[in-house]
Structures are given as C-alpha cells and as structure tokens.
Amino acid sequence: MKITKDNIFYSFCGKNEPVIRVNAPVNLDFETMDCFGNQLRTPEDTMEELDWDRVNPATGPVYVNGAEPGDALKVTINSIKLNEKGTVCCLNDEGTLGKIIEGSHTRVTPVSDGFAHYEAKNGLRIDIPLKPMIGVIGVAPAEGLDINTGTPGKHGGNMDNTMIGEGVTLYFPVAVEGALFGFGDLHAVMGDGEIGVTGLEIPADVNVTIDVVKAKAPEYPVLETDEYLAVIVSKPTIDEACLRATELMQSMIAERTDLDLPDIVMLMSLLGNLQICQIVDPEKTVRFVFPKKYIPSLSF
Numbered sequence: 001m002k003i004t005k006d007n008i009f010y011s012f013c014g015k016n017e018p019v020i021r022v023n024a025p026v027n028l029d030f031e032t033m034d035c036f037g038n039q040l041r042t043p044e045d046t047m048e049e050l051d052w053d054r055v056n057p058a059t060g061p062v063y064v065n066g067a068e069p070g071d072a073l074k075v076t077i078n079s080i081k082l083n084e085k086g087t088v089c090c091l092n093d094e095g096t097l098g099k100i101i102e103g104s105h106t107r108v109t110p111v112s113d114g115f116a117h118y119e120a121k122n123g124l125r126i127d128i129p130l131k132p133m134i135g136v137i138g139v140a141p142a143e144g145l146d147i148n149t150g151t152p153g154k155h156g157g158n159m160d161n162t163m164i165g166e167g168v169t170l171y172f173p174v175a176v177e178g179a180l181f182g183f184g185d186l187h188a189v190m191g192d193g194e195i196g197v198t199g200l201e202i203p204a205d206v207n208v209t210i211d212v213v214k215a216k217a218p219e220y221p222v223l224e225t226d227e228y229l230a231v232i233v234s235k236p237t238i239d240e241a242c243l244r245a246t247e248l249m250q251s252m253i254a255e256r257t258d259l260d261l262p263d264i265v266m267l268m269s270l271l272g273n274l275q276i277c278q279i280v281d282p283e284k285t286v287r288f289v290f291p292k293k294y295i296p297s298l299s300f
C-alpha cells in the first residue's frame with residue numbers, strides 16, 4: 001500500500017482525519033514532499049516567494065487499529081529512495097548565524113551515485129556522501145494538543161535527528177486511539193545541529209513497517225539499531241533536553257538490568273554519547289545514545 005503526497009497534514013493532532021486505517025503489523029510506502037512543500041526546486045525559486053503555509057508537510061496520518069494511549073508505536077524504516085535533487089538554504093535571522101546573513105540563499109543540489117554534488121558560488125565543488133534521514137516523524141500528541149509539524153516534542157515531530165535513517169526502529173508514545181502516524185521532511189544529508197536551519201531538503205519515497213507494542217509507551221521517542229539504544233528529547237533549551245535525556249536513559253538501563261545506580265551513571269559517563277540533533281527549531285532536540293553490546297538485556 002502506498003500513501004501518496006496528496007495526503008498531507010501540517011500539525012500533529014488527534015482531530016486529524018486519517019487517510020487510511022491499517023491492521024498492525026503492516027508494511028507501507030510513503031511518498032513525501034520536502035520541507036518546503038516542493039516549492040524550491042529550481043535555482044530561480046526564491047525564499048521570498050515561499051508560501052509559508054505549505055511548509056513542513058507530513059504524509060499521512062495513518063490510523064493503526066488497536067493502538068491505544070499507553071502503547072508504543074513501533075516504526076522500522078526499511079528503505080529511503082531520494083529524489084534526484086535537493087535544496088539547502090540559509091536566510092536572515094534563521095539558524096545560529098542568521099544575524100550575519102542578509103536576504104536568503106538557496107542551492108539546488110543534484111543527488112546521484114551516493115553523493116550530493118554541491119557547488120559553491122565561487123565554483124568550489126564538493127561531493128558530499130549521502131546520509132538519508134527523516135526530519136519530521138511522529139504520532140498525534142495527547143487529546144487537546146495540536147502541535148505544528150515544525151515543532152518537536154514527546155510525540156516526535158520535527159526532531160531533525162541524523163540517526164533517523166534506513167534500518168532504524170523508532171518507538172513513539174501512542175497518545176490517541178489509532179496513533180495517527182505520519183512523516184515527511186527528508187534530508188539527503190545534514191550535520192548534527194542543522195545550524196543553518198535546513199539540511200539538504202529533498203522529496204523521497206520511504207518504506208516502513210508499523211507495529212504496536214502494548215502498554216510500553218516511552219515518555220519521549222526511543223530509537224534502536226542493532227548497536228545502539230537512544231532516547232530523543234526535545235525541550236525549550238538544550239540544557240533541559242540534555243538533563244531529561246540522561247534521566248530517561250538511566251531509567252531505561254535500570255529497568256532492564258540489576259546494575260546499581262552508581263554503576264549506571266558511571267557506565268553512561270564512559271560509554272554513552274549525548275549528542276545534539278538540532279538547535280534551530282522551536283524546541284531543541286538532543287539524543288542520548290548508549291551501545292547495547294556490553295549489556296545484552298538492553299533493548300527496547
């Protein structure tokens with residue numbers, strides 16, 4: 001089954017009408033637009049003409065039968081097929097360096113053979129290895145909340161986490177019946193922090209498998225690979241996000257082992273990595289990443 005890019009939404013909300021109702025586990029194809037709603041696709045398309053009401057479209061939402069508040073929605077990203085070109089921008093007052101940028105600037109960048117072929121204004125060409133990832137992905141937040149797709153939170157959303165790529169499994173806290181899952185805002189490549197306010201923004205076709213894990217809702221999205229377990233926390237400041245991310249990883253390890261608290265803290269300090277996802281969205285996102293190989297019971 002394929003959910004096409006005609007089925008989009010701009011805020012994660014329990015009131016959204018689902019485009020499809022599915023039984024889990026289910027394998028689905030999604031067609032996604034880039035974060036600009038595919039409006040900046042040629043060098044002539046400028047930010048000034050951008051319709052901001054069409055920014056950050058997510059494809060969906062999908063209603064998963066049997067997913068109830070308190071469950072975890074398990075989403076595995078099987079494959080990402082990128083479009084042949086992406087767009088990167090910077091503009092006045094956006095990102096950490098926006099104060100020194102005048103106007104807006106875009107580079108439409110071809111993508112082929114595993115690389116983004118970036119060309120600077122002075123003619124410098126750099127072939128950047130692709131690292132496809134999903135910027136916006138999540139479920140509807142709790143009843144009464146309506147969170148635009150540009151903002152991250154407990155429900156997921158605009159986390160802009162470079163780890164959210166092929167082969168990764170995510171666990172989201174289901175907060176409304178059916179979960180109402182969706183995603184968009186693919187990046188061909190992006191650096192941690194996304195300091196200029198965009199990655200290489202690109203339309204894509206993505207295949208995912210969706211399942212429900214009963215009564216295991218995490219507080220914030222959890223990411224798992226064969227090698228790592230990570231928690232992804234968004235808060236108004238990086239400091240608050242870092243604090244909560246370490247607290248949540250500590251509880252995850254405590255629940256899955258009989259290690260003493262001081263050992264958990266010391267092992268987190270030695271083996272865990274606290275990393276910035278993005279610092280440019282309305283809330284800031286970090287991840288705490290812990291390797292699984294030393295503690296066999298450490299899986300979601």
Ligand code: CA
Binds near residue numbers: 035135136158160185
């Ligand atoms: Ca984004």
Ligand code: ZN
Binds near residue numbers: 185199
């Ligand atoms: Zn993006």
